[in-house]
Amino acid sequence: MNEKIKVLLAEDESSLGLIVKESLENRNFLVTLCDNGEVAFETFLKNSFDTLVLDIMMPKKDGFTLAEEIRKLDKEIPIVFLTAKSQTQDVVKGFKIGCNDYIKKPFSMEELIVRIIALTNRKHQIEKKAIYHLGTYQFNPDTQILQHKNETFKLTNRESLLLEFLLQNKGEILSRELILNTVWKNDDFFSGRSMDVFITRLRKKLNLDQNVAIINSRGRGYKLIC
Known part of the structure; x- marks a missing residue:
């Protein structure tokens, strides 16, 4: 491995x-x-x-x-x-x-x-996806690897899906309901709590570049800036 x-x-x-x-x-x-x-x-x-x-x-x-x-x-x-x-x-x-x-x-x-x-090793997506660049990071959705210079993060499937969705809509405020229904497939209370946990995890991994951040727009949702 x-x-x-x-x-x-x-x-x-x-x-x-x-x-x-x-x-x-x-x-x-x-x-x-x-x-x-x-x-x-x-x-x-x-x-x-x-x-x-x-x-x-x-x-x-x-x-x-x-x-x-x-x-x-x-x-x-x-x-x-x-x-x-x-x-x-x-x-x-x-x-x-x-x-x-x-x-x-x-x-x-x-x-x-x-x-x-x-x-x-089970794959939820078969087709090959593009590699994203966000600041000094590089993200490969296929391997679920987030790379920052010599630092490598192996994301979970949910972390990978969440980051990819934010990247696809970079700079745009995404409502909590939209994120939940797209990534979690429902917007109930427990999914909302789960999303907050995963946002925190991603923020921790992205803190090596001060120009990359997941912003919480109070009462509206989240957006990724880089």
């Missing part, structure tokens, strides 16, 4: 969590390990990940609850459940919540790695 896949791993069994983290990092993944669901949710809100690997039986907030809350904010990021449960109803519940894959313990690291790569 040329670009490191960023994984949020939520596993309360410390020995297993450390083994999985070390094994993935040895394969060139970037892994953030959390030992309970509450910490995992806060970590998700503050950072950008390519996929989530969640244990179901965790203290403070179980994997099902965690996945439900994350799905209200991000309907695209791949979620893999790790579980010792084998009941059919639990598997069905996981997929109804919105997980993309389900691995039962004990599992092989090779199986987990193959499934993560398969999920993160």
Whole structure:
């Protein structure tokens, strides 16, 4: 893998969590390990990940609850459940919540790695897109790479779609409703909260060029200037 896949791993069994983290990092993944669901949710809100690997039986907030809350904010990021449960109803519940894959313990690291790569490599757009230039940045929607000199950011699918839409309408104020209905496909409360989180993430990545900014026009929406 040329670009490191960023994984949020939520596993309360410390020995297993450390083994999985070390094994993935040895394969060139970037892994953030959390030992309970509450910490995992806060970590998700503050950072950008390519996929989530969640244990179901965790203290403070179980994997099902965690996945439900994350799905209200991000309907695209791949979620893999790790579980010792084998009941059919639990598997069905996981997929109804919105997980993309389900691995039962004990599992092989090779199986987990193959499934993560398969999920993160899924393409929503097949056609090749133009490379955008914004200030001292370069953005490739196909690879979802935002490049600034020697700094490289691997965007999530939702971050990439949001930035591309802002770039296509550079300098124009886009209403919250338009952004939500275009990128999130709905404009409900949870999508609105999710959008604010993703705008914050993009702003953080774009702060290396003071001439590039996502401006909030109070009561109207957002616009990208560069």
